[in-house]
Amino acid sequence: MLYINNLNVELEDEKKKILNGVNLDINAGEVHAIMGPNGSGKSTLSYVLSGKDGYRVTEGSATFEGREILELSPDERASLGLFLAFQYPVEIPGVGNMTFLRTALNSQRKSRGVEELSAAEFLKIVREKAKKLKIDAEMLKRPVNVGFSGGEKKRNEILQMAMLEPKMCILDETDSGLDVDAMKLVAEGVNALRSKDRSFLVITHYQRLLDHIVPDVVHIMADGKIIKSGGADLALEVENNGYSDLLAEYN
Amino acid sequence: MPKTNLTEQKISSYSLPTEASWAIKSRKSALNWLETTGLPNRRDEYWKNTDPSYFNTIKKPERNKIDYVENSIFENIDRINIVFEDGYFNASKSDELLLKGIEIDTISVANQKDNHWSANYFGVLEKSSQVPVERTLASLNTAFAVEGLAIRITDKIDKPISITYLHSNDTSDVLIHHVIKIEKNASVTILESGGVASRSNCLMEVFVCENAEFDHVRVQGRSHEKIAVTHLFANLLKDSSMKSFTLTVNGKSIRNEYVVDINGENSKAHLGGAAVGDRGFSQDDTIFVSHNNPNCESRQVFKKVLRNGAKGVFQGKILVKDGAQKTDGYQISQGLMLDDDSSFLAKPELEIYADDVICSHGSTCGEIDNAALFYLTSRGIPMAEAQDMLVLAFLNDAIEEISDESIRTIIGSRLKDWMVKRHKS
Numbered sequence: 279m280l281y282i283n284n285l286n287v288e289l290e291d292e293k294k295k296i297l298n299g300v301n302l303d304i305n306a307g308e309v310h311a312i313m314g315p316n317g318s319g320k321s322t323l324s325y326v327l328s329g330k331d332g333y334r335v336t337e338g339s340a341t342f343e344g345r346e347i348l349e350l351s352p353d354e355r356a357s358l359g360l361f362l363a364f365q366y367p368v369e370i371p372g373v374g375n376m377t378f379l380r381t382a383l384n385s386q387r388k389s390r391g392v393e394e395l396s397a398a399e400f401l402k403i404v405r406e407k408a409k410k411l412k413i414d415a416e417m418l419k420r421p422v423n424v425g426f427s428g429g430e431k432k433r434n435e436i437l438q439m440a441m442l443e444p445k446m447c448i449l450d451e452t453d454s455g456l457d458v459d460a461m462k463l464v465a466e467g468v469n470a471l472r473s474k475d476r477s478f479l480v481i482t483h484y485q486r487l488l489d490h491i492v493p494d495v496v497h498i499m500a501d502g503k504i505i506k507s508g509g510a511d512l513a514l515e516v517e518n519n520g521y522s523d524l525l526a527e528y529n
Numbered sequence: 530m531p532k533t534n535l536t537e538q539k540i541s542s543y544s545l546p547t548e549a550s551w552a553i554k555s556r557k558s559a560l561n562w563l564e565t566t567g568l569p570n571r572r573d574e575y576w577k578n579t580d581p582s583y584f585n586t587i588k589k590p591e592r593n594k595i596d597y598v599e600n601s602i603f604e605n606i607d608r609i610n611i612v613f614e615d616g617y618f619n620a621s622k623s624d625e626l627l628l629k630g631i632e633i634d635t636i637s638v639a640n641q642k643d644n645h646w647s648a649n650y651f652g653v654l655e656k657s658s659q660v661p662v663e664r665t666l667a668s669l670n671t672a673f674a675v676e677g678l679a680i681r682i683t684d685k686i687d688k689p690i691s692i693t694y695l696h697s698n699d700t701s702d703v704l705i706h707h708v709i710k711i712e713k714n715a716s717v718t719i720l721e722s723g724g725v726a727s728r729s730n731c732l733m734e735v736f737v738c739e740n741a742e743f744d745h746v747r748v749q750g751r752s753h754e755k756i757a758v759t760h761l762f763a764n765l766l767k768d769s770s771m772k773s774f775t776l777t778v779n780g781k782s783i784r785n786e787y788v789v790d791i792n793g794e795n796s797k798a799h800l801g802g803a804a805v806g807d808r809g810f811s812q813d814d815t816i817f818v819s820h821n822n823p824n825c826e827s828r829q830v831f832k833k834v835l836r837n838g839a840k841g842v843f844q845g846k847i848l849v850k851d852g853a854q855k856t857d858g859y860q861i862s863q864g865l866m867l868d869d870d871s872s873f874l875a876k877p878e879l880e881i882y883a884d885d886v887i888c889s890h891g892s893t894c895g896e897i898d899n900a901a902l903f904y905l906t907s908r909g910i911p912m913a914e915a916q917d918m919l920v921l922a923f924l925n926d927a928i929e930e931i932s933d934e935s936i937r938t939i940i941g942s943r944l945k946d947w948m949v950k951r952h953k954s
Contacts, residue, residue: 370904
């Protein structure tokens, strides 16, 4: 589904290299986790894949569903089925959460040539999905993420994911700032979306989240590249011993 | 300011009408002030950022292209419609003016009558608002305007009174003067819409009596060529309230002045404005709110979206006089620049002589939030549409100042339409 080949990326302004040849193959239905110390390039990878400004790809490629995506605009990538759940969801005063969600969903449908949803149809679906994530009507009415708690913001990300039904979901430290109950709720939301046609890339610092969202493959990232890959137990190893042993091995 | 040649030329391009003696007296007083004070010029403190020559010149204005095709933006609202065409009242296109709780005359009729109610009000607020800052374009209006309405409200009026200014494709240059009095316990909504004329100087004097309410929403025409100066003078007695919102889209030079005098306890004055302009656009809001009594509230919320070298000006003052304790004054002006060529010039002012008040003022000037833009596009919303959403969101605070929901929706969708058209053009 998503194939990343020798991806090299630097910051546009500073010419600072962040990714040093990332290789990653994610097949349909798989859940991959990326762990790694601060500054290893995990979030950059998620931003570059979803098309954020400020990065220059100096080498390598990323193909999604057979298409080279690095030249596409963020909205085109989203319409192809790529989704990034943000580590820090942005507050957008003045834009209603519902308006935002409906515009996003219908923009994607339009670009795929699918008929847009009417307000009533949309409302029915969004209410149903919001209920499962314990998002109340009041939260849906408020401006996007404005005044939301950390947990509410992350639940709102998962709601967007549930509404947009992407094929490839990238979760950037979705567990950060969540208490145990909130994390469970978010994980349940994610697990409910797991299917043979949908893949996940879960970026996290801690093994905790992976207790709830059990990955097929775990990658350790350091210094802008993947230094080790393994099964779910690799995450446990990191939890018990920290990154230092793995880094020593790599160096 | 010395009397200038320009002022003489301007004055000589008009003539005083023959009317009842009270009207002649008011007009002569305004004319006298104009003659001794002169028209505004760039050296005046409040004209540094807007070129007054557009308003001062006696040269015929350019033709406006867009306005005539515009019917009133409020046409789907149940309303009392009054139509002006190229600055002249048009009786055949207007609704019946005989209504319960409302007295309406044109000022050309009112000013002929020896004892018309408006005799004690015509030109009064304009005159009292000349100090400390001279507003001689308003004096010019009082001296020579023969079109306009004298509206007296004696009851709570549910239907808005909508004044539609149709403008045909000509070079009209008009003065319009409205006098509105809302009697004790009465209330009214006045809507204004349309291009008025190629160049217009519109003035509204509003007397809001005890426990009365005045709601005002104005949409200035869409033409890129229009030149307009407006003055809204309001006087509020105790327990009264006023709300005024103006939407300005496009134009060559538009200056909206507001002078609000709060002269009774427990009164509220809310002023709001949203302006959106492109190349060659210059829009100026100059506001003076005076708190003369305790326990009153005032708000100024003005937002401008500027691109392609457009200019926005905001000059807003809150004056809290000695004794006006517990005043709650708020003022915010914000410019959103869609490129590096545009400019937003703001002069927020507070002058406070009471010691127990809450007054805040803020002014910001910025660009589109890139993080928000990425967030929206990453969900599949195309860039242009995402930008529009953020522009509308920015203007939203000002639009929220409109109390009526259906009118708020109309204004919001007009802005949206305008933005979509812009992408297509």
